[in-house]
Amino acid sequence: MNAVEVTDLTVRAGGRDLVSAVSLHVEAGTWCTVIGPNGAGKTTLVEAVAGLRRVSAGEISLGGRAISELNERARAKIVSLVPQHPEVPAGMAVREYVSLGRTAHHGLLRGASPRDWLVVDDVMGRLSLEEFAGRDVVTLSGGERQRMVLGRALAQTTPVMVLDEPITGLDLRHQIELLELLKKEVADAGLTVLATLHDLTLAGQFADRLVLLDHGEVVLDGRAGDVIRSPELSVAYQMALRVVEVDGTDVVVPTRARTSSQ
Amino acid sequence: MNPPGGRRVAVVVVVTIVALALAVVVGLVVGPTPIGLTRIVGDLFSHIGIGHSTLTSTDSTIVWQLRAPRMVLGLLAGAMLAVAGGTYQGVFRNPLADPYLLGVAAGAGLGATIAIVDVGSGVSTPSWTPLLAFVGAMVAVGVTWAIGGRGMRATPSTLILAGVAVASLLTSAQTYLQQSSSKSITLVYIWLLGSLSSADWHSVLLVLPYVAVCTAVCVAAGRALDVMSVGEDESRSLGLPVRRVRLLVVAASSLGTAAIVSAVGLIGFVGIIVPHVVRLLVGTSYRRILPISVLVGAAFLVLADTVARTVVAPSELPLGVVTALVGAPVFVIVLSVRRPVAR
Numbered sequence: 001m002n003a004v005e006v007t008d009l010t011v012r013a014g015g016r017d018l019v020s021a022v023s024l025h026v027e028a029g030t031w032c033t034v035i036g037p038n039g040a041g042k043t044t045l046v047e048a049v050a051g052l053r054r055v056s057a058g059e060i061s062l063g064g065r066a067i068s069e070l071n072e073r074a075r076a077k078i079v080s081l082v083p084q085h086p087e088v089p090a091g092m093a094v095r096e097y098v099s100l101g102r103t104a105h106h107g108l109l110r111g112a113s114p115r116d117w118l119v120v121d122d123v124m125g126r127l128s129l130e131e132f133a134g135r136d137v138v139t140l141s142g143g144e145r146q147r148m149v150l151g152r153a154l155a156q157t158t159p160v161m162v163l164d165e166p167i168t169g170l171d172l173r174h175q176i177e178l179l180e181l182l183k184k185e186v187a188d189a190g191l192t193v194l195a196t197l198h199d200l201t202l203a204g205q206f207a208d209r210l211v212l213l214d215h216g217e218v219v220l221d222g223r224a225g226d227v228i229r230s231p232e233l234s235v236a237y238q239m240a241l242r243v244v245e246v247d248g249t250d251v252v253v254p255t256r257a258r259t260s261s262q
Numbered sequence: 263m264n265p266p267g268g269r270r271v272a273v274v275v276v277v278t279i280v281a282l283a284l285a286v287v288v289g290l291v292v293g294p295t296p297i298g299l300t301r302i303v304g305d306l307f308s309h310i311g312i313g314h315s316t317l318t319s320t321d322s323t324i325v326w327q328l329r330a331p332r333m334v335l336g337l338l339a340g341a342m343l344a345v346a347g348g349t350y351q352g353v354f355r356n357p358l359a360d361p362y363l364l365g366v367a368a369g370a371g372l373g374a375t376i377a378i379v380d381v382g383s384g385v386s387t388p389s390w391t392p393l394l395a396f397v398g399a400m401v402a403v404g405v406t407w408a409i410g411g412r413g414m415r416a417t418p419s420t421l422i423l424a425g426v427a428v429a430s431l432l433t434s435a436q437t438y439l440q441q442s443s444s445k446s447i448t449l450v451y452i453w454l455l456g457s458l459s460s461a462d463w464h465s466v467l468l469v470l471p472y473v474a475v476c477t478a479v480c481v482a483a484g485r486a487l488d489v490m491s492v493g494e495d496e497s498r499s500l501g502l503p504v505r506r507v508r509l510l511v512v513a514a515s516s517l518g519t520a521a522i523v524s525a526v527g528l529i530g531f532v533g534i535i536v537p538h539v540v541r542l543l544v545g546t547s548y549r550r551i552l553p554i555s556v557l558v559g560a561a562f563l564v565l566a567d568t569v570a571r572t573v574v575a576p577s578e579l580p581l582g583v584v585t586a587l588v589g590a591p592v593f594v595i596v597l598s599v600r601r602p603v604a605r
Contacts, residue, residue, distance in 0.1 A: 050499050086492070087492045091545050
């Protein structure tokens with residue numbers, strides 16, 4: 001079954017199509033990553049799936065239910081979001097921040113129930129966040145902070161998670177660490193992931209499927225290994241890309257144009 | 263620094279409740295006619311059949327018809343302005359927000375000025391001044407909301423800017439009107455600076471329902487405002503109907519403020535400073551800031567009013583002057599003792 005089904009989606013803003021007639025589907029319990037150059041419409045696409053963009057045409061359904069028919073709270077129980085630039089509310093404790101993920105479950109008039117806190121503490125344990133529980137969120141390092149944001153999304157206990165460039169600004173180790181944590185959630189809990197990533201090598205390593213977006217349209221949609229090796233990739237990025245195999249892993253490397261006089 | 267724990271918050275709450283009780287006592291006891299607390303308490307008990315009162319009928323009138331309604335109106339005004347200010351700061355995510363942000367004060371000022379100038383006697387403020395002030399305040403907020411975002415699509419910054427525009431337009435109209443009638447100019451000034459001197463049980467009963475409902479809505483919105491501290495998109499993704507919540511809490515805080523302003527005039531400073539002091543003491547969660555601001559605002563305004571009516575008795579200082587005069591040093595002290603946790 002498809003957890004995410006996007007049909008002929010167009011999102012228009014400021015008189016131009018940011019995403020035009022895009023169709024894609026993500027099977028439940030799999031990981032799909034959207035790649036493409038800057039301005040290709042990746043963020044718009046995943047934000048629309050998260051319910052944050054006004055849909056101009058087409059349809060998005062999550063777990064078989066049209067997103068347009070869901071209210072905010074119902075939608076937040078199906079899809080969670082890890083944004084590209086999360087707001088960090090100074091003065092809030094880390095455990096409380098993670099518990100924001102429970103908002104849709106307990107509502108606005110009642111606070112988090114013991115069950116909600118159980119979920120929060122379980123997530124904190126899985127992400128090794130316990131030691132930061134009482135810390136002010138602004139005191140965390142970039143890697144810890146991003147893990148905390150992932151924690152909030154996991155605490156939402158949604159079948160689908162949308163992540164927009166979740167590893168921006170992290171060093172190599174923390175990039176891999178975060179993606180491994182996510183991979184484990186996909187494998188263990190059957191989470192469905194729709195993400196955007198700039199790093200093509202990591203995109204190829206951590207996704208079941210890759211969707212290449214360019215100028216708001218889907219150029220390629222297929223198994224990660226196939227998309228990484230396809231010649232359209234170089235066209236979309238307007239530069240020569242080569243795939244080198246290192247210890248069984250496909251590594252995407254840009255090749256500098258030799259005709260350049262520099 | 264870590265967010266303050268529960269123990270510290272408990273201490274703040276206890277101290278605040280003590281201050282509030284003190285304010286109530288001071289509001290009843292302090293004044294040109296000395297009437298001791300024991301005699302007031304004795305009078306209270308006599309009404310339920312225990313012992314008998316030692317108050318003369320004049321004393322009784324002073325305590326129960328002058329000081330008590332004035333004290334209660336002070337409690338209501340302080341509570342409402344403080345909680346409305348805190349709510350505005352949360353919903354607009356702007357530390358400079360106060361209850362007058364969307365034009366409530368300017369609208370009320372214009373309404374009151376129209377009422378006062380219209381009579382033109384220059385002797386007393388006409389009885390329909392509160393009504394016109396209230397109407398002016400609500401019209402101003404309505405216009406701001408209509409310009410700032412066409413209802414549900416309002417964003418914080420367009421609303422704030424619309425509020426600035428509406429407020430300056432109405433203020434200039436108010437100033438023009440005020441200057442055009444020299445006879446009533448003093449009355450207008452007195453009204454603008456705010457005062458509890460006209461308080462009676464009638465005015466208390468008139469504003470009580472507004473304050474009760476609006477304060478309850480604001481305090482209940484604390485949890486939603488905490489979620490909104492991560493911004494509009496993220497709080498929507500967490501399941502918060504941001505626009506509906508914003509409409510509801512802005513309506514509640516504006517309505518309550520309009521009711522208070524129409525009864526007591528423009529009392530500044532309480533709405534912006536009290537929530538900040540509370541934030542410095544108990545942290546950034548609106549679930550703590552808002553209810554504690556209700557208590558602190560109430561106590562603060564009654565104490566400030568006691569100063570206003572006693573320092574230069576039998577005449578009075580404008581309450582708005584005293585709130586700033588007393589409040590600013592207090593704020594500076596709290597600010598220098600506590601490093602701010604707010605951004």
